[in-house]
Amino acid sequence: MIAQTPPMGWNSWDCYGAAVTEATVRENADYMAKHLKPFGWEYVVVDIQWYQPTAATHAYEPFSQLAMDEFGRLLPAENRFPSAAGGKGFKPLADYVHGLGLKFGIHIMRGLPRMAAHRRLPILNSEYLCSQAADPNSICAWNPDMYGLKSDQPAAQAYYDSIFRLYAQWGVDFVKCDDIAREYPHCKREIELISEACRHCGRDMVLSLSPGPAPLEQAEHLKKYANMWRITDDFWDEWRLLKAMFERAEKWCVHAGPGHWPDADMLPLGALRQCYGKADWTRFTPAEQRTMMTLWCMMRSPLMMGGDMPKNDEFTLRLLTNGPLLAIEKESWCAHPVTTAEDESVWIAPRKDGTGCYAAVFNLSDEPRAVAVPPEALEGINGRAAELWTGRETALPLSANLSPHDAAVWFIRR
Amino acid sequence: MIAQTPPMGWNSWDCYGAAVTEATVRENADYMAKHLKPFGWEYVVVDIQWYQPTAATHAYEPFSQLAMDEFGRLLPAENRFPSAAGGKGFKPLADYVHGLGLKFGIHIMRGLPRMAAHRRLPILNSEYLCSQAADPNSICAWNPDMYGLKSDQPAAQAYYDSIFRLYAQWGVDFVKCDDIAREYPHCKREIELISEACRHCGRDMVLSLSPGPAPLEQAEHLKKYANMWRITDDFWDEWRLLKAMFERAEKWCVHAGPGHWPDADMLPLGALRQCYGKADWTRFTPAEQRTMMTLWCMMRSPLMMGGDMPKNDEFTLRLLTNGPLLAIEKESWCAHPVTTAEDESVWIAPRKDGTGCYAAVFNLSDEPRAVAVPPEALEGINGRAAELWTGRETALPLSANLSPHDAAVWFIRR
Amino acid sequence: MIAQTPPMGWNSWDCYGAAVTEATVRENADYMAKHLKPFGWEYVVVDIQWYQPTAATHAYEPFSQLAMDEFGRLLPAENRFPSAAGGKGFKPLADYVHGLGLKFGIHIMRGLPRMAAHRRLPILNSEYLCSQAADPNSICAWNPDMYGLKSDQPAAQAYYDSIFRLYAQWGVDFVKCDDIAREYPHCKREIELISEACRHCGRDMVLSLSPGPAPLEQAEHLKKYANMWRITDDFWDEWRLLKAMFERAEKWCVHAGPGHWPDADMLPLGALRQCYGKADWTRFTPAEQRTMMTLWCMMRSPLMMGGDMPKNDEFTLRLLTNGPLLAIEKESWCAHPVTTAEDESVWIAPRKDGTGCYAAVFNLSDEPRAVAVPPEALEGINGRAAELWTGRETALPLSANLSPHDAAVWFIRR
């Protein structure tokens, strides 16, 4: 089974928007293989509009000419992904990533290209036309490329089957499907069609749904039909967004488990927004970066690095290779907050192997602050503790003097 | 100035849906000229999708091929409007209607054809493309033909100017613009662009906005930018819809006045739904038809006959040619309800010329019922009264024994 | 029948709050008889807490000792209303007012005194106790004196009957019932009980309901069970409140008619808030006072002077004795706004006698502004016009150069 622990990898959006190229993907894959693979990182994901020849930033051009085959299936723009030439699609690039011992993922929008509907193109291996699958009233609020599908029409399943079979041929291991996770209730059935196509395409693929916020009351549907789903709108390197994640994490933490992971979104670390021709770096302070990594690990969110990794500095690389911290993703379970107040938060998580538990403290205020783990919250676990950012050993009770927006996290032995 | 009293005419929707033909329009125009013109009826209006060659019913086919010129302006489908051949558009048909002493109107959807945007066609007499005017996120919830326009772009005004100038060349006197009257607030500015194009196209045209319900709180905006606007969703020959109109009429009556008329929608009388190849007639009882005509006149709604008029029976023709009743539209003002209860309603309206007032009573219950005009409601007007459906003279106080859903209406002399 | 035109009079609230005394009432009655009676003013109304011995301002003291008889019926506090001594209640004061050719009114709260329920007092001429009529969960949000009644209990009707019979004995002509007009739906039935008690108490009394905003969707219920009802929360001498009245007036104007009048609240003119031991005068500018009087007359609101009238200056007296303006209350009907925009408003109202119409213009902006009556809005009435504040005659079209917040109003002859 896939996604038994939260997926970890890299995604091109935060650094290159809609404009990522094959060269960048290869460089990041090379970097991951060399520096991050031993710590559990494995997925290399090409984000939105790889089929748009003129995409240059995070913006979308309406009514543009998308790369597409005669069955209305989008193809990598060859000017941006040269190895796709000759109709080979993403197969050569996926092969390259697999050769590094990693896994390959792509982004898709729900639906089919508007042009494929207006041109009435046929759907491969079916008796249907794209114009029969497309719903002229189902459009994305923020991207102009696609029409959503009529979920009650056999043509809709046929179209989704046709693209997932293509992705299986290419060797895709991870599909991030967009314009769908917060589109309940009208897209509920469409999620099921996509999940069905994904699970029967002949290859194991993680199915990730975006954008958030997915509705909490649909948790069981999401757990059944997807492997991960976004719990907020797009997350970027702003403290207010990071602070707001604590509330969402509290609501969603009970729904994290093998095969189904609430997703706090990519990690906007290191070199971001590289498509604008100028140097740009995460605006998160070092303290905020520790807080983000600590919360994502405690809540067991998937971890997807968003920065252009070859440009990582030493600090960023260490963030991504803190083995004891990253172990929380694989070794803890049943995490939950002890308190979440305006100024601070405390989380605990038992170890699956019974050897103790993790406890994290967060300073959510704008002032230095000592944050303690209430002794009774450990309910009798009372051995020695090691702080995972500093490595320091300490006795109970646990407390940390934290700079603004900073975090500490301990493993406490029984 | 136009629309100094409420416009009166015929519209093709109720009888032919999206499938009206030139022959039908000519027959109805001929009928109107011969039978109705003396009573104030004058507009002959071709409703939706005159540009769709395959339209056959009240339904819309997505992704169809619309008749369009090289500037993205829709044209009459020549297979349905033969006189439009050779690029002449609606000019020949408008000329014919004018020759009968009548006026000619057409229906449009806000926006421009989706295909014109995807094909990036130029906008006539401008430097812009249709793809610059179209908003890929602005679609109609019930019709798949168009994209709404980006109201903040000069290209949008340029497109609307280009179509209204064409309509002026054709000789159009009345434009019913659809997908807009209830689309506040997002279409507020688009209404202004359309009004601007209409008022500066070089020809007087009544501007009518659909569908309803237009929002009451936008009454002043509607009064400023349009000549009439729908106050409910589509009205058909069902008692519950007619009964519900009383509540809307009460709310909107204070906004009726020269140049700006709340519109209770077409009159579904006589031969309706003729595009389905079978005889179909209004489901309104004679009593309900009297109630509808009486309410529309008392509230001074525009009157647009919806049935196929050459098929009118004697009863229907008399409904449409009751001169004393229709005079209420032109001779009364300041109408309002005295009471509107679950079972009955009473309306009054002074005569503009000071000679007396009108009073109407409605039985909204499903049982026979006597409905009276409270004597004090006439505030001192106390001469003889004549009932306008029967012609009977009577003294005050006024009361009528009404069958279920029936109405009576009097002119009371001072 | 009562209230065939809108009631006009004086009310003690704006000048004396809960602290009005008999002396003040007599002085204002004397003034009215001498100066205002010829212009239609007639009701003299004692507002809230005449039963509270220690009331001193507009505030209410909780858990105080109210003057009450052995049947739980409130009595005038004898220290404030000396003529009530010996159990005579308001009879002597009402007699005095009647002797001046005027009418007498009082304020009541819905319900019965909390103390009467806790003491389990008997209800006169019934087998019930006050504790059976009172609903311990029905309290007023802003006054601590009373419990509302259990409308489904015979004890409740018995209590209301007992107090209205007492008021009839006293000679009351007008009852302003408070804590009720905006308390739909839970007080809907209680309104009916009070109306029933009022109409069968043996004496004609105007029934006025407060405070607003009464819900517009209950208009027919209000018209059936009351003679006037408040359409806003308490109105005071603030421009923002006066400006906001235009929107309410537009919604309610269709519901004004003989016997039932939407009430825009007292006129805060002249000497206000006199219970605080210092001089205090209306904060409305002369222009705003003209605007208020003009709007109240055009919408035919009841007129209740709120200031301490013996202190009127010449300007205030002239406001209250402008005969041609006040005639609008009695001679017009079917008024409605032509436009109400952010900056200006225009209203028209036909004369009942057919001799012409009234038209008013209002400058709602904070700058001088010319406001015109659109010529087509008069729909053919085109004789000479006289402006009613200045007396100036003029020809059409009508326009006025208005200072900020000012108004003009014309009578236009046919």
Added chain:
Amino acid sequence: MIAQTPPMGWNSWDCYGAAVTEATVRENADYMAKHLKPFGWEYVVVDIQWYQPTAATHAYEPFSQLAMDEFGRLLPAENRFPSAAGGKGFKPLADYVHGLGLKFGIHIMRGLPRMAAHRRLPILNSEYLCSQAADPNSICAWNPDMYGLKSDQPAAQAYYDSIFRLYAQWGVDFVKCDDIAREYPHCKREIELISEACRHCGRDMVLSLSPGPAPLEQAEHLKKYANMWRITDDFWDEWRLLKAMFERAEKWCVHAGPGHWPDADMLPLGALRQCYGKADWTRFTPAEQRTMMTLWCMMRSPLMMGGDMPKNDEFTLRLLTNGPLLAIEKESWCAHPVTTAEDESVWIAPRKDGTGCYAAVFNLSDEPRAVAVPPEALEGINGRAAELWTGRETALPLSANLSPHDAAVWFIRR
């Protein structure tokens, strides 16, 4: 510290409503001491209106005469609690309960008696009157006895201090405060006053807040100021209420921890509604009773037996003395649902001592149903399991054939 694990005890409401007597309390205390004490049960709680001499059922009589001292503090009605005679209050009864090795609790309503305010009684050890502390607008929606307090007045804290000091003198160990847990935001500050009075009264008392649903977004406030709080409206022996608890349990489980426990309400088991003079027994089936006990233990809700215990049958007694099941309350932590669907639910909870975990399965459907624990949900814990209702040992994977509404629960060793 108090309430380090969820409080367990008995409460008089479900069996005697407002009419409980001293004799009943003593009998239930005796029973608890003899049969339940070894399993962790300890609190004996007298519910609402012990101060009302005529209370006879679950209903409340308005405007009744409550037992009260000269400082407005309610006292046990001596006709129902004879040992309270002579002003001794609950001291003799508390002493008796303590003598059995148990703890004593009482119910209170927030606020002070309405009569104490109307009589303007003094507050003990203060300069204030009850009429200064009481808010005449703050009443309970379902009980007529009290006024809530003005939280911003020193008199309010003085009153609460005066009653908690009295309870400390009596020997009270547990206070259930009613009309407050769902009364956010207006009672937020009043909760703080009560908590303050409770924590400084000189005796440890559990503070329990009712009724629910307490608002989830106030979780941190509740955790800070109370020891337990209701998460639903009153819970009774109806399957739809029990089924609905699963959704609330899922939302609240992350907030359970030492000192602060979301409360699923009393256990309506055995002899209920005994105040109506006829035999009445829980309507829950045996399966439903197992489901309730299992869910309450897994979510670590407080356990308060609601039935009249001396009438327990053998089945009921065994429910309340299943040691391995009740151990979950004290030995587990970090519980959460794995899935909650319409038809079934699965919960897991690690052991605090690291020796394994608990897993429970629930059949929420009306048909027999096999419900399994998904093997991956145990995340590697894979030793032998024992089912706690039957005692049967089994190997993984875990599944149970459950009758409608039944449950199974295992302890799985590492």
